[in-house]
Structure formats: C-alpha cells, structure tokens
Amino acid sequence: MCRLFRVLLYIYLSFxxxxxxxxxxxxxxxxxxxxxxxxxKKNIEAFVDRVTKDGDHxxxxxxxxxxxxxxxxxxxxxxxxxxxxxxxxxxxxxxxxQHLEWKTKQPFKGVLEGDMKxxxxxxxxxxxxxxxxxSAGMTNAEFEKSVSDWISQARDRRFNHPYNELIYxxxxxxxxxxxxNGSKTFxxxxxxxxxxxxxxxxxxxxxxxxxxxxxxxxxxxxxxxxPVLMRLPQxxxxxxxxxxxxxxxxxxxxxxxxxxxxxxxDLQMLEWTxxxxxxxxxxxxxxxxxxREYAYDRKSSVGKLDKALDEAIAKGWIVVSMKDxxxxxxxxx
Amino acid sequence: MCRLFRVLLYIYLSFxxxxxxxxxxxxxxxxxxxxxxxxxKKNIEAFVDRVTKDGDHxxxxxxxxxxxxxxxxxxxxxxxxxxxxxxxxxxxxxxxxQHLEWKTKQPFKGVLEGDMKxxxxxxxxxxxxxxxxxSAGMTNAEFEKSVSDWISQARDRRFNHPYNELIYxxxxxxxxxxxxNGSKTFxxxxxxxxxxxxxxxxxxxxxxxxxxxxxxxxxxxxxxxxPVLMRLPQxxxxxxxxxxxxxxxxxxxxxxxxxxxxxxxDLQMLEWTxxxxxxxxxxxxxxxxxxREYAYDRKSSVGKLDKALDEAIAKGWIVVSMKDxxxxxxxxx
Numbered sequence: 001m002c003r004l005f006r007v008l009l010y011i012y013l014s015f016x017x018x019x020x021x022x023x024x025x026x027x028x029x030x031x032x033x034x035x036x037x038x039x040x041k042k043n044i045e046a047f048v049d050r051v052t053k054d055g056d057h058x059x060x061x062x063x064x065x066x067x068x069x070x071x072x073x074x075x076x077x078x079x080x081x082x083x084x085x086x087x088x089x090x091x092x093x094x095x096x097x098q099h100l101e102w103k104t105k106q107p108f109k110g111v112l113e114g115d116m117k118x119x120x121x122x123x124x125x126x127x128x129x130x131x132x133x134x135s136a137g138m139t140n141a142e143f144e145k146s147v148s149d150w151i152s153q154a155r156d157r158r159f160n161h162p163y164n165e166l167i168y169x170x171x172x173x174x175x176x177x178x179x180x181n182g183s184k185t186f187x188x189x190x191x192x193x194x195x196x197x198x199x200x201x202x203x204x205x206x207x208x209x210x211x212x213x214x215x216x217x218x219x220x221x222x223x224x225x226x227p228v229l230m231r232l233p234q235x236x237x238x239x240x241x242x243x244x245x246x247x248x249x250x251x252x253x254x255x256x257x258x259x260x261x262x263x264x265x266d267l268q269m270l271e272w273t274x275x276x277x278x279x280x281x282x283x284x285x286x287x288x289x290x291x292r293e294y295a296y297d298r299k300s301s302v303g304k305l306d307k308a309l310d311e312a313i314a315k316g317w318i319v320v321s322m323k324d325x326x327x328x329x330x331x332x333x
Numbered sequence: 334m335c336r337l338f339r340v341l342l343y344i345y346l347s348f349x350x351x352x353x354x355x356x357x358x359x360x361x362x363x364x365x366x367x368x369x370x371x372x373x374k375k376n377i378e379a380f381v382d383r384v385t386k387d388g389d390h391x392x393x394x395x396x397x398x399x400x401x402x403x404x405x406x407x408x409x410x411x412x413x414x415x416x417x418x419x420x421x422x423x424x425x426x427x428x429x430x431q432h433l434e435w436k437t438k439q440p441f442k443g444v445l446e447g448d449m450k451x452x453x454x455x456x457x458x459x460x461x462x463x464x465x466x467x468s469a470g471m472t473n474a475e476f477e478k479s480v481s482d483w484i485s486q487a488r489d490r491r492f493n494h495p496y497n498e499l500i501y502x503x504x505x506x507x508x509x510x511x512x513x514n515g516s517k518t519f520x521x522x523x524x525x526x527x528x529x530x531x532x533x534x535x536x537x538x539x540x541x542x543x544x545x546x547x548x549x550x551x552x553x554x555x556x557x558x559x560p561v562l563m564r565l566p567q568x569x570x571x572x573x574x575x576x577x578x579x580x581x582x583x584x585x586x587x588x589x590x591x592x593x594x595x596x597x598x599d600l601q602m603l604e605w606t607x608x609x610x611x612x613x614x615x616x617x618x619x620x621x622x623x624x625r626e627y628a629y630d631r632k633s634s635v636g637k638l639d640k641a642l643d644e645a646i647a648k649g650w651i652v653v654s655m656k657d658x659x660x661x662x663x664x665x666x
Contacts, residue, residue, distance in 0.1 A: 063534070063540055066542075140582060184542070186542075193583075193586065194586075197586045201396070207396055207587075208585065208586030208587050209399075209517070209519075209543075209584065209585045209586055209587060210542075211586060215583060218579050218582060218583070219575070219579065220575035220576075220578045220579055220601055220605070226608055227578065227601065227604050227605050227608050229578060229579065229582050236583075242552070242553035243553075245553045245560065245562060246551050246552065246553055246562065249473060249551060249562055250526075250548060250551070250569075251542065251584055252541065252542045253526065253527075253530045253541030253542055253544060254540075254541050254542060268553055268560065271560050272553070272560050275559055275560050
C-alpha cells in the first residue's frame with residue numbers, strides 16, 4: 001500500500017470507529033432514565049418498538065402516532081387543589097379592592113376569608129362564578145399576561161417551587177421519547193387552554209397549537225382601531241370526561257393511538273383511544289406516593305380515580321404506580 | 334500514486350462533483366415555478382428571506398412562523414357554488430327516497446327540482462336546514478366516509494375533474510415553500526372542518542390537526558358497547574369573518590405571521606395577522622381569470638371581495654391577480 005492511501009485508510013477507519021462508538025453510546029443511553037425497569041416501562045418501550053418498525057404488521061405511519069396527555073395529575077401536580085384554582089383565588093384577592101360587593105357575596109366572601117367550606121357549598125355554580133370573574137371580561141392577551149406573571153412568581157407551599165416546575169420528570173422524558181419516535185404529543189385537559197398555553201412549550205415541549213382544553217367564549221372586537229379578542233363571561237366548551245373525545249376530534253381530527261390520564265375524567269379519552277383499529281396504548285398514572293408527592297384515588301375530590309381504575313385493570317391498560325415505577329418525581333429532585 | 338488510491342480518489346471526486354451539482358441544481362431550482370416573476374412572487378420570497386435569516390432584526394423563530402390559509406377560493410375553486418353545497422345537494426337527492434316530505438317542503442323541494450331561486454329564497458335558515466339534514470344525525474365516522482366516497486367520484490362540470498384536483502397549483506407550491514422554510518401551515522376556513530379533513534393532507538400536505546373550520550356539535554355516546562361521536566343537529570361554531578381570529582386563537586393559540594384569503598370573509602383574519610408585532614405578510618387571491626378559472630369580486634354572491642380589497646390596497650397587502658401572477662391554475666393543466 002502506498003503511504004498516502006494508508007493515511008487515508010487510517011483516517012477513514014478512525015472516523016468509522018468513532019461513528020460506530022457514538023452510535024453504540026446513543027443506543028445504550030436510556031431515554032427514560034427516571035423510570036424504574038418495571039413492567040410499565042418495558043410495556044411502553046415494547047409498544048413503541050412495535051409501531052415504529054417499518055414493514056412490521058403493527059407499523060403505524062408517523063402522522064398517525066398521535067399521543068394525548070391529560071395535564072392535571074398526569075403531567076403536573078393537582079393536589080391538594082388544581083393549580084388553576086390557586087391562580088383564581090389569588091386573582092380574587094388581588095381584584096377584591098375593585099369589588100367591594102364580594103365582601104358579603106359567596107363564593108367570593110369564602111375565598112377572601114379562606115373559608116373553603118363556604119366556597120365548596122356554592123358547588124359548580126360557585127366555581128363557574130370564580131372562573132368567569134377571574135378570567136373573562138378582559139382581552140385574551142391580558143389574560144395570558146396575568147397567567148404568565150402569576151406562574152413566574154407563585155410557589156407551591158409544600159415543595160416551595162414554582163408550579164411549572166412541579167411537573168413529573170418521568171412524563172417529561174416520556175413526551176420527548178415519543179416525539180423522538182415520530183409521535184405528535186398533545187395535551188387534552190379539563191383546564192382552561194389559555195391557562196396552559198403560556199408555559200407548556202417550555203415545560204413539556206408542547207406548543208400552543210397542541211394544547212386542547214376547556215374554553216371561555218371569545219369575541220373579535222375593534223378597540224381603538226386595534227383588533228382584540230375579548231373573553232366573554234360564558235363557558236365555551238368543557239373538555240372533560242365525555243368532552244375529551246369531542247375535544248380531540250374537534251382540535252386534532254384523528255384518533256390517538258396512545259392516551260395518558262390519571263382520573264375518571266380521562267376515562268372516555270382512553271376508551272375512545274382503545275376503540276380504534278390497530279395497536280393502542282392506554283396508561284393511567286396512579287398517585288401512590290404520599291412521601292414524594294401525594295397518594296389518592298377512589299375517594300379523592302380532586303383527581304378521583306375509581307371507574308377508570310376498574311376499567312384499566314379489567315382491560316389490561318398500563319397502570320403506573322408513582323411509588324414503584326418512578327425513580328424520581330420532579331426535575332428538581 | 335498507487336492504483337488503489339487513484340481509484341479511491343476518482344470515486345471520491347465523482348461523488349463530490351455529483352453532490353455539488355445536485356446542490357447547485359437544488360439552489361437554482363425555483364420553488365414557485367407556477368408563479369410569474371412579478372411583484373407578488375418577489376414580495377413573498379423577500380418576506381421569507383427576511384424572517385428566516387438567523388441573527389437578522391426581522392428573524393422569526395420557526396415555531397412562530399404560523400401561516401393560515403382560507404380554503405374556498407384561496408386554495409381550491411369556489412365558483413359557481415361552494416363545493417360543500419354541491420356535496421349537500423347530491424346528498425339531498427340520494428336521501429330523498431327516505432324523506433318523502435321533502436317533495437313539498439322548501440328548501441328540499443327546490444334542491445330536488447333544481448329550482449335554485451326557491452332554495453335561495455329560504456335564505457340562511459334554508460342553508461342551515463340543508464347542512465344539518467346532510468351532515469348531522471350520524472356518527473362522525475359515517476360523515477367522513479360519505480365525504481370520502483363523494484369526493485373520490487364526483488366531478489366538476491366545467492373542468493371534468495374531481496373537486497380535490499381543482500386546487501391552485503401556485504398555492505400548493507407556496508404551501509410547500511413555506512413549510513420548507515420552517516412554517517407550519519394551517520387551513521382556516523368557513524367550511525365544515527370535517528368536510529375538508531378527509532382529503533387536505535393528500536391535496537395540500539395539511540394534516541387534519543391543522544385544519545380549522547366551522548363545526549357541527551358532536552356528542553360522545555356508547556353504541557353497542559362501542560364509543561362513537563354523534564353529529565348533533567346543531568351548529569357548533571362558524572369560522573368565518575370575525576369568527577376566524579376566534580377559531581385561530583382556539584385551535585392554534587398563536588397569531589399567524591402570514592395569512593392568505595380571497596374574500597371579505599377573510600378580512601378579520603388578515604387584520605388580526607397584521608396587528609401583531611414584527612414582520613407580517615397578508616395576501617389576497619383576486620379571481621381575475623375568466624378564461625382559465627373565474628373572474629369575480631365586489632358583486633359576487635360567492636366569495637365576495639369588496640371591503641377586504643379596499644383594505645388590502647390601502648394597507649399595501651399583496652393582491653395576487655390570478656391572470657397576471659400565475660403561470661398555471663390547476664395541477665392538471
């Protein structure tokens with residue numbers, strides 16, 4: 001061999017070896033490091049392998065690998081009360097000086113006095129009044145700003161962290177893992193979609209157009225010659241329970257092949273996903289870890305998991321025990 | 334040089350040259366070959382250059398390069414009547430044997446007898462009745478099938494082509510060009526979104542989840558133990574005129590930086606787009622080519638373009654003349 005060729009061959013081989021080593025390292029690195037090596041993790045990985053192998057009987061084209069995730073209790077903390085309720089209560093207190101009538105009017109009086117029993121006694125009607133008082137009667141941009149401002153400085157009392165850091169690290173890894181395998185990931189939540197959109201892209205890698213939630217009706221108006229969207233004091237759509245398949249159809253228009261929830265409010269989304277043809281993955285996050293997060297299910301007023309748990313067990317859906325299946329809960333741990 | 338090395342060098346150089354030639358050809362190949370080299374095309378290309386140059390003052394991150402397109406009259410033919418109306422009329426005729434009462438009841442009688450004046454006389458109420466009769470009272474899957482079946486065999490009388498081939502080739506190229514420059518392309522149409530979703534991915538490369546339109550209310554139900562979405566005889570949302578910014582906000586949650594329409598029904602979408610900060614592109618397709626397609630604007634009952642044309646001229650939005658700016662209209666020409 002001539003010298004030049006030998007040098008060239010050496011460079012080539014070094015390069016190939018380097019490439020090979022890098023590839024091997026990539027293959028060996030675990031995309032779900034916060035998951036224990038239990039059945040839940042293995043079943044998820046096996047499902048992804050099945051649907052992504054081209055030529056395989058169970059292959060699903062990338063554009064059909066729609067994955068929908070509930071938010072409260074599935075991607076972030078919902079205990080002891082939904083974060084959006086904490087936000088609304090803070091807003092009621094901030095807005096109280098402009099609403100002296102709230103001093104004597106439930107459910108506002110209860111919120112201002114910290115009397116949660118009085119608030120609870122007003123039922124759904126009370127919750128609706130609080131929601132509309134704190135998130136309607138302003139432009140969409142104004143509401144978005146109030147959410148962004150609040151989430152950047154509010155902190156959960158137990159963990160002393162901003163709420164958008166109280167997200168589940170194993171689920172964040174799962175979202176990224178599914179996307180790296182061609183899935184399009186969506187949030188399908190009972191919460192107000194405008195309460196989520198300002199921060200989901202940074203927290204989960206999910207852009208606003210892939211956030212489906214409940215809505216307040218909005219109206220296009222001209223204000224000082226500038227177009228604005230006014231949030232009217234009227235609920236548009238409740239994206240919960242049987243509303244979730246409706247929301248999925250309206251906003252996505254394709255049936256998911258993977259669906260993730262944690263409560264009875266997710267049951268119909270999982271049923272709708274399960275009823276499609278071909279391979280399907282349905283998963284429930286079960287809150288079983290009082291030490292690291294919370295433990296609740298059948299009797300909880302927030303994130304009640306009862307019927308959906310029975311159906312998951314009966315139908316062999318994956319039930320993740322946060323205590324047993326997750327190495328860590330939050331990114332900051 | 335030893336022989337082996339010479340062979341290797343030859344292969345390497347051939348490959349490099351081939352690669353270089355291919356790249357050069359790609360750079361030189363026009364992404365908008367069906368557009369004449371007029372101001373419209375140049376302005377579009379200049380805008381794309383501005384927003385995609387990293388480090389430039391006008392740079393827009395890819396995730397914010399949202400582009401929204403009206404469908405009827407902007408991406409496909411809407412004359413002499415909206416294609417969805419042709420579909421509904423065909424369905425009325427097919428369903429008539431099961432609805433003997435239609436023989437004497439307007440607007441159905443008019444449709445069955447081809448008496449368009451009688452249909453028109455029933456106004457918006459009549460159109461609503463026809464819409465609900467032909468697209469509600471069935472599951473979403475059933476409706477989708479009726480659309481797919483119809484569009485695969487119906488043909489436009491003038492051009493003798495299926496309706497999903499009566500799409501504008503320059504706009505198809507523009508969609509692909511914008512996507513290749515990082516944009517996410519959406520349809521935002523007054524038409525029923527379920528009437529578009531079965532065919533937009535193949536025709537335009539726009540997947541169902543990026544099709545925003547008017548809706549019929551749906552309801553989640555169990556039928557023989559299987560979940561279905563029933564289409565109720567009730568309009569959910571009208572995605573037209575001032576409804577377009579509302580629909581954009583609900584389904585996309587981000588303000589477009591590019592918006593494309595052709596009629597007064599698109600005016601608010603363009604105004605909403607224009608009112609954002611940073612670089613913006615607003616464009617109207619003006620139907621000026623009676624020979625190759627149709628010519629209509631201020632006085633047309635379908636796709637009326639009057640106020641939006643005035644505003645486009647006043648504000649310097651791009652107005653595309655189909656006759657002057659487009660080399661060809663349809664892909665099959």
